[in-house]
Amino acid sequence: MTALIPRPRSEPAPGAVHVPGWLDIAAQRLLVEACRAWARPPAGMRHTRLPGGGVMSVQTVCLGWHWEPYRYVRHVDGQAVKPFPRWLADLGRRAVADAAVADAYGDDGGYRPDVALVNFYDAAAKMGLHQDRDERSPAPVVSFSLGDTGVFRLGNTENRGRPWTDLELESGDLLVFGGPSRLAYHGVTKILPGTGPRGIGLDGGRLNITLRDSGLGDADGPPPGKPNVR
Ligand SMILES: O=C(O)CCC(=O)C(=O)O
Numbered sequence: 177m178t179a180l181i182p183r184p185r186s187e188p189a190p191g192a193v194h195v196p197g198w199l200d201i202a203a204q205r206l207l208v209e210a211c212r213a214w215a216r217p218p219a220g221m222r223h224t225r226l227p228g229g230g231v232m233s234v235q236t237v238c239l240g241w242h243w244e245p246y247r248y249v250r251h252v253d254g255q256a257v258k259p260f261p262r263w264l265a266d267l268g269r270r271a272v273a274d275a276a277v278a279d280a281y282g283d284d285g286g287y288r289p290d291v292a293l294v295n296f297y298d299a300a301a302k303m304g305l306h307q308d309r310d311e312r313s314p315a316p317v318v319s320f321s322l323g324d325t326g327v328f329r330l331g332n333t334e335n336r337g338r339p340w341t342d343l344e345l346e347s348g349d350l351l352v353f354g355g356p357s358r359l360a361y362h363g364v365t366k367i368l369p370g371t372g373p374r375g376i377g378l379d380g381g382r383l384n385i386t387l388r389d390s391g392l393g394d395a396d397g398p399p400p401g402k403p404n405v406r
């Protein structure tokens with residue numbers, strides 16, 4: 177929704193920067209269109225099955241590397257993962273530069289994301305608190321939100337308990353978490369249905385795109401990581 181009162185940029189924790197409305201409506205529309213194409217089979221959008229038997233309520237499609245809990249692999253259901261486009265890496269680099277988290281973690285100009293997780297949340301979907309820790313690089317995670325507002329819980333790096341900060345991530349918002357917040361627990365506690373803007377091509381629900389640097393280079397895939405329950 178268009179804010180009557182502009183929401184200020186904030187740093188909810190050291191190394192975590194929230195820039196409201198970073199993507200304009202035209203950029204949001206292009207991203208929604210791209211997500212729609214990525215969602216199609218083969219290697220399209222699906223509910224991720226967890227090793228414990230659970231199924232995530234969000235639906236996910238990955239680019240570059242497929243996140244198969246809890247490791248990155250090149251194939252999903254026997255199909256090659258869709259490529260991670262160069263323009264998305266460029267957008268990620270601009271995001272990191274604009275968020276100016278550079279001082280918190282190092283050299284922003286060198287941000288080279290090679291993985292994206294694209295999540296779709298319907299009105300009932302959530303994501304439990306977890307760390308993004310299957311990457312081998314300490315580079316920041318860049319997150320773009322589209323459609324309905326999601327309540328994003330940014331916790332601490334120690335455990336799933338307090339302290340945490342709840343942020344409303346609206347359509348077009350950028351969140352970068354790097355440096356001391358790179359391994360912060362985080363999740364999405366609820367979606368606020370009907371809050372997304374018109375004109376971006378998404379009738380309901382929320383899309384979130386996170387960019388990461390796997391740190392894997394051209395490797396074929398690492399051994400399974402330690403379970404990290406979502
Ligand atoms: O939807 C979000 O804002 C967060 C997504 C997330 O944490 C993830 O994909 O690991």
Ligand SMILES: [Fe+2]
Nearest residue numbers: 306307308362
């Ligand atoms: Fe995450």
